[in-house]
Amino acid sequence: MNKDLNQKIYVAGHRGMVGSSIVRNLAAKGFHNIVTRTHAELDLTNQAQVATFFEQEKPDQVYLAAAKVGGIHANNTFPAEFIYQNLMVEANVIHQAFEAGVKKLLFLGSSCIYPKLAPQPMAEDALLTGTLEPTNEPYAIAKIAGIKLCESYNRQYGQSHGIDYRSVMPTNLYGPGDNYHPENSHVIPALIRRFHEAKAENAPEVVIWGTGAPRREFLYVDDMAAASVFVMDLDKVIYDEHTEPMQSHINVGFGSDVTIAELASAVAKATGYQGKISFDPSKPDGSPRKWMDSSKLNGLGWDPQVELPVGLQSAYQAYLATLRL
Ligand SMILES: NC(=O)C1=CN([C@@H]2O[C@H](COP(=O)(O)OP(=O)(O)OC[C@H]3O[C@@H](n4cnc5c(N)ncnc54)[C@H](OP(=O)(O)O)[C@@H]3O)[C@@H](O)[C@H]2O)C=CC1
Ligand SMILES: C[C@H]1O[C@H](OP(=O)(O)OP(=O)(O)OC[C@H]2O[C@@H](n3cnc4c(=O)[nH]c(N)nc43)[C@H](O)[C@@H]2O)[C@@H](O)[C@@H](O)C1=O
Numbered sequence: 001m002n003k004d005l006n007q008k009i010y011v012a013g014h015r016g017m018v019g020s021s022i023v024r025n026l027a028a029k030g031f032h033n034i035v036t037r038t039h040a041e042l043d044l045t046n047q048a049q050v051a052t053f054f055e056q057e058k059p060d061q062v063y064l065a066a067a068k069v070g071g072i073h074a075n076n077t078f079p080a081e082f083i084y085q086n087l088m089v090e091a092n093v094i095h096q097a098f099e100a101g102v103k104k105l106l107f108l109g110s111s112c113i114y115p116k117l118a119p120q121p122m123a124e125d126a127l128l129t130g131t132l133e134p135t136n137e138p139y140a141i142a143k144i145a146g147i148k149l150c151e152s153y154n155r156q157y158g159q160s161h162g163i164d165y166r167s168v169m170p171t172n173l174y175g176p177g178d179n180y181h182p183e184n185s186h187v188i189p190a191l192i193r194r195f196h197e198a199k200a201e202n203a204p205e206v207v208i209w210g211t212g213a214p215r216r217e218f219l220y221v222d223d224m225a226a227a228s229v230f231v232m233d234l235d236k237v238i239y240d241e242h243t244e245p246m247q248s249h250i251n252v253g254f255g256s257d258v259t260i261a262e263l264a265s266a267v268a269k270a271t272g273y274q275g276k277i278s279f280d281p282s283k284p285d286g287s288p289r290k291w292m293d294s295s296k297l298n299g300l301g302w303d304p305q306v307e308l309p310v311g312l313q314s315a316y317q318a319y320l321a322t323l324r325l
Helices: 017-029 047-057 072-077 079-099 134-161 187-200 221-233 260-271 295-300 308-323
Strands: 009-012 061-064 104-108 164-170 172-174 205-209 218-220 249-252 276-280
Touching: 009 017, 017 221, 047 079, 061 079, 061 221, 072 079, 072 134, 079 104, 079 134, 104 134, 104 221, 134 164, 164 221, 172 187, 172 221, 172 308, 187 205, 187 260, 187 308, 205 260, 218 221, 218 308, 221 249, 221 295, 249 295, 260 276, 260 308
Parallel strands: 009 061, 061 104, 104 164, 164 249, 172 218, 205 276
Antiparallel strands: none
């Protein structure tokens, strides 16, 4: 475990849902030398700005939680932004961190890196074994590139420079700090908003995108932040130089999944909406299922703490708080 509370830790994306939770987690543990920059202060797609930042700050550790992020509709509508911005952010941050002598870096990927029809649950070695889900292929390709950047720097410089760059693959996340945009958000914040507004307007029906049949695994953001700090601070390297290809990524899931129809009922309950729930199959379902095998992480000693109904209540309270701002 990392006990040096003086270490300088850069959290990229600290105003986002996960980055802000990582900062809270680190601060609660007593880390007091946390470096942050807003998007306006430092555009991570800009190579020169990122190089200057790392030369000046020379952090000991980096959490890379900055990314262009969105739900199924945003990914499907803005594929160029998703692939370009994510590739640039990853390449700039990982390379400039290396140039500045950073020994430990944690990159956040996504469960969408795995093939659309991967055997369930999806283990780490399902990577690059099949065709990706088309609605988010550009984002997934960028995330795979991020994993491969970490692996490549480990392979070439791990021994000589003592670097250990790790990647965590989060399942679908939710919680305080989420994006509640009606079209571009992920399903949980979208439904929290839709059910809340329907309740306020006494609307008789709420329409859910797709068939309701896809299954998703949902993890509360504070669990994801805790897993990120846990993986960063593991003494033992998680990549194995003897496997071919060498793996440096590890799944972070909740352990079980629900259908979107079941999720909709749970969000209706959390928000107190009692009207009808219907489905619009003209909207894309995306992956039929992406349940992750998190046994590797669980075997290392980490388990999630927040059950979905509890997390949904907390997320709903966080949404209500945004309305009072
Ligand atoms: N949310 C989810 O369900 C999942 C998320 N992930 C991954 O987890 C990580 C965190 O996601 P999450 O917290 O939800 O995302 P958010 O959108 O909440 O946060 C991302 C942060 O990155 C910042 N950012 C984006 N582009 C740049 C840039 N060019 N320069 C500087 N800052 C930038 C954003 O700033 P600004 O808003 O000002 O642009 C924002 O603060 C990402 O890597 C994401 O891919 C993986 C699986 C699921
Ligand atoms: C985290 C993950 O997020 C995206 O993939 P996704 O898992 O498909 O995420 P989603 O949350 O947007 O949808 C989940 C399911 O829910 C259904 N759904 C119903 N009603 C709404 C709705 O109102 N909004 C949304 N967004 N979805 C809805 C929707 O049709 C789909 O079947 C990618 O960006 C991917 O790259 C990625 O990493």
